[in-house]
Each structure stands twice: as structure tokens, then as C-alpha cells.
Amino acid sequence: MDSKQLLEGDLIRVERKNLTGINYWHWGVYIGDGNVIHFSGPPDSNISLKEKHLAEVRQVTIKQFLGDDTEFQSVPFLTELSRAEVVERAKSQVGRPFRDSSYELPYNNCEHFARWCHGKAESKQVQNAVLWAAIGSVIALGAGILFGASVSYAKRNTERDHENI
CATH class of the missing domain: 1.20.5 (Single alpha-helices involved in coiled-coils or other helix-helix interfaces)
Incomplete structure (x- = not known):
């Protein structure tokens, strides 16, 4: 997909590989002007058990969000919220851990954050x-x-x- 086709508030995901070699989706919210907000560890890191406390909601360029990948997917917009509300929810969390909690794969990860912006935190x-x-x-x-x-x-x-x- 071409980033020029994205609309503000779109859920986007990129396929990544974790430290054990298992593929997973990394999620974010496109907020316009080539920027994405996502819940992640520090730039250029793959969240490990030692780094979970460093995870926070970050605003980055789509290029930074993609990392070494060039392909991503836009997930259908399924929410009662307006696109502006989705973007506002995403922006309200920037600079802090999502739900003021550390990254926890089962119940507080990047997909929980992105879907929360659309109304329901789930993965x-x-x-x-x-x-x-x-x-x-x-x-x-x-x-x-x-x-x-x-x-x-x-x-x-x-x-x-x-x-x-």
C-alpha cells in the first residue's frame, strides 16, 4: 500500500519478526502528514523483557514506523468515532506509557493501543x-x-x- 492513500485515523500494521524469529504485526495509527503514533520501545529496539519499562506512545514518521520494511497494511476503519476523535485519542497518549502501564504482550501492547484509539483496547x-x-x-x-x-x-x-x- 502507498502511504499517500492513507487517511487520518487509519489503523496500520507492519509485519515484524520478534527475537525468537516469530512473525507478528506491529500496529499504529496514521495521523496525517506522513506521521504515525504507536506504542513501542525506544527507536531501533525490539522490546525485550528488560526494555518493557521503556515503552511509551511515540509519534514518528511512517518511514520510522516501518523501519526496514516497505510494505504495510491499512486495516478497515471500524469505529463509531470520527477520524478526528481517533487522532485526538492517539495524540493524548504521546510521551507516556499507554494506560500508564508498561508494555505487556497479553494485555497492553501496540495493537491494544491502536485499537483503543478506535474505541476498544484489544489485541x-x-x-x-x-x-x-x-x-x-x-x-x-x-x-x-x-x-x-x-x-x-x-x-x-x-x-x-x-x-x-
Whole structure:
């Protein structure tokens, strides 16, 4: 997407890779004139456990927001708030930690901030990760039950075969 197509208040995201090599989306709010407001660590940092306390809402150029990336996505504008209200909400947080709290991936991250500017602080990528972890746990539990049942069945058949000899 070309930044010239952006409108004030647009939610934008860029794909990044964390320190463990896992891809994630970094979120911000486009405020016009080539600027973005986002919740992040210091410039040129990837928030680590040691740097969480340094995270704050920052206003940067779109180029700074993108970092080494050139591609980004604009997420559909789904809010009852006007674009001006979204921008005002974003600007009201600049220079301080979002919700006056440190960066916490599950409940206070860049997506929470960007979506809060649109009316509701939430992180769909965290919600999806939790959902997939739950599905994986159910599958693992089911596989464990099936394995246990098959071992038990095989053991009973072996014992029965020994009784018949």
C-alpha cells in the first residue's frame, strides 16, 4: 500500500519478526502528514523483557514506523468515532506509557493501543494465539487419551492372549 492513500485515523500494521524469529504485526495509527503514533520501545529496539519499562506512545514518521520494511497494511476503519476523535485519542497518549502501564504482550501492547484509539483496547493477534494454544491443548489431550486407551486395549489383549495359552 502507498502511504499517500492513507487517511487520518487509519489503523496500520507492519509485519515484524520478534527475537525468537516469530512473525507478528506491529500496529499504529496514521495521523496525517506522513506521521504515525504507536506504542513501542525506544527507536531501533525490539522490546525485550528488560526494555518493557521503556515503552511509551511515540509519534514518528511512517518511514520510522516501518523501519526496514516497505510494505504495510491499512486495516478497515471500524469505529463509531470520527477520524478526528481517533487522532485526538492517539495524540493524548504521546510521551507516556499507554494506560500508564508498561508494555505487556497479553494485555497492553501496540495493537491494544491502536485499537483503543478506535474505541476498544484489544489485541486480535493475542486472542488468536490464545485460541490456537487452546485448540492445540485440546488436540494434545485428545491424542493422549486415545494413546492411553490404545495402550490399555493392547495390554488387555496381550493379557487375554497369555491366558488362552
